[in-house]
Amino acid sequence: DFITKPFPPDVLRLKVQKALEVREQRERLLQENEYLRKDAATDEGFEAIIGQSAPMQKTFNLVRKVACADSSVYIYGESGTGKELIARAIHDASPRAKQPFVRVNCGALAESLLESELFGHEKGAFTGAVKRRLGRFEVADKGTLLLDEIGDISPNIQLKLLRVLQEREFERVGGTDTVRVDVRVICATNKDLAGEVAAGNFREDLFYRLHIIPIILPPLRERREDIPPLVEHFIKKLAMRTRSDVTSISPEALKSLMAYAWPGNVRELENIIEQSLVFAEGEAIEVGDLPTQVSGAQSGDHLNVPDDGRALPEILEDLERQLILRAFRGAKGIKTETARLLGIKTSALYYKLEKYAIDDNVL
Known part of the structure; x- marks a missing residue:
């Protein structure tokens, strides 16, 4: 794009603003593609879930029922039982199926990194933040966000997550602008969160926000x-x-x-x-x-x-x-x-x- 001389200041201001918006949109798309490409590499969908046993057939029936709802889903199961596959199956069968499915492993990141991963950060928010970065909530907008190992998050992250679930808005790390999102949240854990609540390690109000539709996956020894x-x-x-x-x-x-x-x-x-x-x-x-x-x-x-x-x-x-x-x-x-x-x-x-x-x- 270009402008010819002479030009009024308002025209220049609009051109610069437009260029900045195009640049921001381009960066957003690049970051979204980066996230989604990583997730797509392991996306096998409903076809990857194998189960002829009565416990698994019961689980499949529940998945089909909850997929059409838009409520938060709580998936509990031992490590290796297929919690992520069930979450993907719910997303694939939901009205949000054509929108992003984004996963974040909450137990694999330190608190400071997890906050930036979930909510994004602004340029200069901390050492090494050389540019604005979108968080997983923004990337998953209109789609589904899987919070894996939700039982490992700190009290600070629990509070911020509670606000997003209640108000569907947040601020990026180091920012002041409010970001609004429309995301269905599915959480997965191998911990007894009710026990964690009783022990004072997990917020009770957040637990009930997440525990709207519980799905308990049977271990392999029981099927x-x-x-x-x-x-x-x-x-x-x-x-x-x-x-x-x-x-x-x-x-x-x-x-x-x-x-x-x-x-x-x-x-x-x-x-x-x-x-x-x-x-x-x-x-x-x-x-x-x-x-x-x-x-x-x-x-x-x-x-x-x-x-x-x-x-x-x-x-x-x-x-x-x-x-x-x-x-x-x-x-x-x-x-x-x-x-x-x-x-x-x-x-x-x-x-x-x-x-x-x-x-x-x-x-």
């Missing part, structure tokens, strides 16, 4: 009939990622999975299937491909230590080498993938590969 279809789903989903030829699981291995206690629920099951796909050498997952805590669940045994007269440190080193070797081969020699499968740092893996003389020649 074991869902394990076989979940296993089938994860094998199909993860076989390509792990470059595995596995298409099924043996009856003996499935019995071990059915007998295991599943403290980590569905997330733990997915991780174990991925690990087993890497270790499996045939077209089916066998008992020997499962981690020892799972493969021994049926018999009560967890680890068979050879009784050959060697000292314990030597036996442990031999077992460690075997495990690293299996992971290295399963990851096709890719060291970052091997370290991820073993749950160790890449630097630690390099040390152990050298210690046990494991290199590409073993592939």
Whole structure:
């Protein structure tokens, strides 16, 4: 855009104002795209929820009912039970489905960072705030905001959240302008918030604002009939990622999975299937491909230590080498993938590969 001379001051003022508005809108869109791109990477929708059991069918029916309402939803469940998937399913089936679905993990950020993440900040609000940044509430405007691990937020954030829920407005950190939003809030937690209220750790008024429609997710041990279809789903989903030829699981291995206690629920099951796909050498997952805590669940045994007269440190080193070797081969020699499968740092893996003389020649 341009103006020709001579021009009155009012025209210049309007042009500058328009340019600033265009710049602000562009920055807003860039930040929204940044948030939504991260969330879209893990968005699997309702189709990713597997459950044929009575407890899960009851949950599905409840989800369909509450989706059409616009009230706050409170999802309680142990870690790994699929709270985020349920929240996405509610959003996808709601009138807000075409609007943003935004998630923030409240337990992963310090109070100062979480405040900026939720409500945004103005340029110069604190050291490092070189430009205005939108918060998750603004990005989720007209859509749905999932507050994961809501039980971990501080009293200060609780108070500010209560105001947003009551008045649907807030100020960015370091700002004075009031921002109004229209957001449906879904919160998720693995904590007993009623107990936290009784202990004085969580505001009672905020609890009742959030606890309008409660959904309680059953742990995997209480819906074991869902394990076989979940296993089938994860094998199909993860076989390509792990470059595995596995298409099924043996009856003996499935019995071990059915007998295991599943403290980590569905997330733990997915991780174990991925690990087993890497270790499996045939077209089916066998008992020997499962981690020892799972493969021994049926018999009560967890680890068979050879009784050959060697000292314990030597036996442990031999077992460690075997495990690293299996992971290295399963990851096709890719060291970052091997370290991820073993749950160790890449630097630690390099040390152990050298210690046990494991290199590409073993592939």
